[in-house]
Amino acid sequence: LRIDPPQLFINQKVADGRGFARVMAAQDGYRGYAPGRDYLNDAERSFVVPEKHYFAMGDNSYNSYDSRWWGPIPEENLVGRGLIVYWPFNRHWGLIR
Known part of the structure; x- marks a missing residue:
């Protein structure tokens, strides 16, 4: 993902409706998700x-x-x-004040 106002880029292409749908659905062709938990395993990171x-x-x-x-x-992005x-549904759920 990259933002170059006013455009949002996914895999170096200007994002469109199909691109957003594929990222949200974690479909192949757009890396909008991280498979597995490997990046969380290092407590020292x-x-x-x-x-x-x-x-x-x-x-x-x-x-x-x-x-x-x-x-x-x-910040400018x-x-x-x-x-x-x-x-999650806990005491922090809802509108941000």
């Missing part, structure tokens, strides 16, 4: 997030293709605030 960058994590930590794979996100915590 750490991440350095540079100034004016953010670290994004998917809600399904064991099977998310997120900043642990594609690195920190530059953010387009808005988070709105809702969708999962």
Whole structure:
């Protein structure tokens, strides 16, 4: 994934409706997911997030293709605030204040 405003790129191609659907469905042809749990096995692994960058994590930590794979996100690529915590259903679920 790469953001070059106003475009979102998936595998170096401008994302379209089909691309989003394939990423969300974890279908072959788009690496929108990380198979397995290998990247979570190293308890000593750490991440350095540079100034004016953010670290994004998917809600399904064991099977998310997120900043642990594609690195920190530059602040200028953010387009808005988070709105809702969708999962897990615990005391943090719901609208973000």
